[in-house]
Amino acid sequence: MRHIPMSSYAYSEIDLADEIVLKRVRTALGFVDAHAEESSDQFPRLIKMEIIPFGSHDLDDILAQEPQRAECLPFGAVMLDRFGKILIYNKAEGLITNRNADDMIGKDFFNDAAPCAKGKRFHGEFLKFQRSGQIDVMFDFTFAYKGADVAVKIHLKSQPDGQNCWMFAKRT
Numbered sequence: 001m002r003h004i005p006m007s008s009y010a011y012s013e014i015d016l017a018d019e020i021v022l023k024r025v026r027t028a029l030g031f032v033d034a035h036a037e038e039s040s041d042q043f044p045r046l047i048k049m050e051i052i053p054f055g056s057h058d059l060d061d062i063l064a065q066e067p068q069r070a071e072c073l074p075f076g077a078v079m080l081d082r083f084g085k086i087l088i089y090n091k092a093e094g095l096i097t098n099r100n101a102d103d104m105i106g107k108d109f110f111n112d113a114a115p116c117a118k119g120k121r122f123h124g125e126f127l128k129f130q131r132s133g134q135i136d137v138m139f140d141f142t143f144a145y146k147g148a149d150v151a152v153k154i155h156l157k158s159q160p161d162g163q164n165c166w167m168f169a170k171r172t
Contacts, residue, residue: 054170055138060157063166076152076169079159082130084109087164096152096171097145109167116144125156126165133162140172 052059054075063070063077067088070077076093078086086107094101097113110118110126117123122141129135135158143150155168 054153054168055155057136057157059155059168060159060166064159073168076167078104078109078113078167078169080109080126080165080167082133082163082165084111084126084130086113093169096150096169114143117141122154129156129158129165134158135165 052062052069052073056062070079070088070090073090073092076096077088077090078093079088081087086104086109089099089101089104091101093099094104099113104113107113110123114122121139125135125137125139135156138153138155141152141154143152151172152169153172155166155170157166157168159165
C-alpha cells in the first residue's frame with residue numbers, strides 16, 4: 001500500500017490496482033491524456049481530485065452532495081432502488097464487468113446484471129435493506145462471471161433517505 005496525500009483527508013491508502021482502474025476511468029472520461037505514463041511515480045501528478053477510499057463510511061454523504069463523483073471512483077459503484085433496479089452504474093464497474101455502464105441503467109441487478117448474487121449472502125443482505133431502508137455492511141463475495149470467478153469486497157450502504165442503496169465493489 002502507498003500513502004497519497006489528499007485534500008480533504010489527511011492520508012488514505014490505495015493500492016496499485018486502484019491507481020490503474022482510476023487512470024483508466026479518468027482516461028475514458030477524458031480527464032487524463034491517454035498517452036501519459038502509467039507508472040505509479042507519475043500517477044499522483046495526474047490526479048487533480050481527492051480520492052475517496054473504498055469502505056469510507058461517509059461515501060454516501062459525499063456522493064449525495066456530488067453524485068457526478070461516482071464516475072471517478074477507482075472501484076465499482078452501483079446505486080440500486082429498494083426493488084434492486086439499477087439507477088447508477090459507474091464506469092469502473094463497467095470496466096470490471098466488461099459491460100457498457102449506460103446499458104445497465106434500469107435493469108434488475110439480481111436478475112439481469114448479477115444473477116449469481118441472488119444467493120443467501122448477497123441478496124439476503126439486500127433484503128434487509130429492502131425491509132428496513134437501512135444498511136451499512138461489508139463482506140467478501142465471489143462473482144461467477146462468464147466462466148471465471150471474480151473475488152470482490154462488497155460494501156452495501158443505504159442513502160440517508162432509505163430509498164436507495166449503494167453497492168460498492170472492489171476486486172480483491
